[in-house]
Amino acid sequence: MACIDSRDTLRAQRRLAAKVTWKMPKVVYVSASGQPREVDVPVGTTVMAAALKNGIDGIVAECGGVCMCSTCHVFVDEKFFDKLPPAQDTEEAVLEISAEERQPTSRLSCQIKVTGDLDGLIVRLPGKQR
């Protein structure tokens, strides 16, 4: 019995530790007119999905995040751009058809999964998505 007790205690301690150190990364969406809005985003969620969930205007996400449209286009802040895994060919191709012309730090927000490393990520929204 003692053995089981100590295992349970250990589990509880681990859960507590996880809770204390666990902090949701923040993403800042800056509207085309320059208004920033900060949102808590669970790790693993895409920047697109978090925008929809939090009512960020300016992300349309027409195809639902499968790299067929460019309506979740964002300009990633330079400080964070190199932290992102590079765009795959499919995403690169989609950026060719973005409604507002792509820039060096253009990405599709459906392809950016939020991680702890990206806490504070700043993305600027284009003036038009369609």
Add this chain to the structure above:
Amino acid sequence: MTAAGTLIVGTGQAGFQTAASLRSEGFQEPITLIGEEPHIPYQRPPLSKGFPLGTQDLESIELRPRNFYQDHNINLLTGETVTAIDRTARLITLASGNRVSYSKLVLAVGARNRMLPVKGANLDGVLYLRFLDEALLLKERLKNAQHIVVIGGGFVGLELAAVASSLGKSVTVLEALPRLMSRVVAPIISEFYRELHSNRGVTILCGAHVSEIAGSGGAVREIVLSDGRRYPADLALVGIGVVPNIELARDAGLRISNGIAVDENLQTDDSDIFAIGDCAEHPCIFAVNRVRLESVQNAADQAQSVAAAIAGRPNPYRALPWFWTDQFDIKLQMAGISQGHDRIVTRGSLETRKLSVFYFKENRLVAIDSINRPLDHMIGRKLLAAAIPLTPEQAADENVDLKKLERSFAERTNKSLTQ
């Protein structure tokens, strides 16, 4: 009675997008969005892909969270069926007996599955897929099924076959026509997909005519072909196309063709009533004839066009159709309408699993299908949309850079416009 405004019937992609676009267009009047399903608007494509596979959950397929509708002052009525349109009084009647008036009415009523017209089609375990509730049932029933027979080798059938196979099931696809997805893609693409599925253990049978579904105890047991062959099945998944929901419009005296007939402004012959998405047949500058398309692009772009018109900025609908299908790890990207083509040329090869098929009609590019060549698809959309000349020889020549060709054409056009 509710105050007049824009009334949208149908909570699919087209209906949802009309409401959303009206608000982003600055439309201030009331918007009512009515749908038969009990759910808030959701994406349909994942229902045959990530949702049954388990990579996408309910929340992730909602088009917007529930509070979006309140926040944008959109009156969303779910679980409500519109039974009649009174065009003179400009109001619709709901099955509940309530009436709602409108100044503009948008019919985004979609389509329904074509039913398999054979004996045994009503047995337990014969499933169709269009609605979320059907997808939930399908997902649940897939858990304990071992032998899955997919009837219909089109997009939905093949996507479901890929999902079931990925979940470790034994899968057989029965297609009545001689090859897969034959209505829309060239033989070389059909062949690629036959191999793709076969290599993953899916049995593909073309020219297979289902004559009966045999059961015991009220449940499906075997699928019987007209030549007598029998295939054991715990589940039969039927994807043999759809029929447009035209009844509401027809009963209101609106013109019907292969769908609710609309003009280039997506207006029916009542100028206060629009029809968009899967239910509407429209004149398409990218096709030989009028077309009725079943796609996210068509639904969303037509919605945007109608929203602009209602908000006071009408412009003819001219968007290029595009489509996709995800099966296993392969995405097929399609741009334009290939029906009516008289010549095809290719770039890449089946062996490298990187292939684009360019469809021409009278030496004019009409469509491009791409597998693992996403730039061909995206640049192809620009070429098609702007009718930029591309010869079959150029299309077949890998040394011709499509992006440069598109750029130089666009620059020349801009120059001549500014001169």
